[in-house]
Amino acid sequence: MSLTDILRRSVDDIWSKIFRHPFVIELYRGSLPINKFRFYIIQDYNYLVTIYKCLSLIAAKSDPDIAEKALEIAYIDASTEMMNYRELINRLGLSMDE
Template sequence: MAAVTYTLPFAPGGFIEYLLARPDVAVAWKKHTEHVFLERLADGTLPIEAFKYYLIQDYLYLIQFARANSLAGFKTKNLEEIVRSAEIVLHINREMSLHLGYCAEFGLSKEDVLKVEESQACTAYTRFVLDTGSSDDWLALQVALAPCLIGYGVIAKRLYSDPKTLREGNRYWKWIENYAAEDYDEAVRLGIALLDEHAQKVSPSRIEELVKIFIHATKMEAGFWDMGYARI
């Protein structure tokens, strides 16, 4: 039997670039990365109660994010990827400790955070990711997680370099700095490289399935900002 050959719509290493350039992705991506919640965070006019609620829900999200990465370790048979998943979970655990320290700057203790019910937006988003990981393969799970990892990097870089972003006297400037930092940028680069590598090995029809997962997860990310902005 002759081998099946096909041509992917992107060059090697170009999956994410291709993905973000697609018109169907671009609409959802813009709503996620240029949300009014972020614009008001950048100019310092975001009400503090809205940001505090976002911080609480983001911590609850990280718990599920750790579960998703634990699931990623289970979904692969590659030892290096199993180890990487374990390392990510440990990194999330450290990030959660830092997150609680940041919450404390806004008067929120761990007890304050944990007594708040998970929002519907947080539940919908994280369970979509976990369901994708449970019912589909390792790559689908990574694609479902990608709008968070990549999106925060894109958002922070844009706000950090935007001259209209308020720095002095902006209580949210530290949040922007954290996600614009070199260590987070490196995590984004590694994540993109991993997705690019694995996407090169699948068929064009599978790429279309992954695109749909990415768009839906991106809409869920925008819904997370909607959740925070609804507190205004």
């Protein structure tokens, strides 16, 4: 059994609760109210922005090998995720300032 399997099994109860959460169920069924979805998208976008800032701080304070990897992760993720979020935010009629 791999470490991943061991760790995953150790949180089975939490894992199943996540999939039974009303937000996830409504999102899956397509019945999530648009205002809840908009709020989620804004919060998730802000989370991503913060993660990229954190990765940049890690890079600034790390040895060159770790810095390179942190910046690589941030760049690869940001170049796709942020573009997708900006497009979705525009489609939902939201502003980047929200």
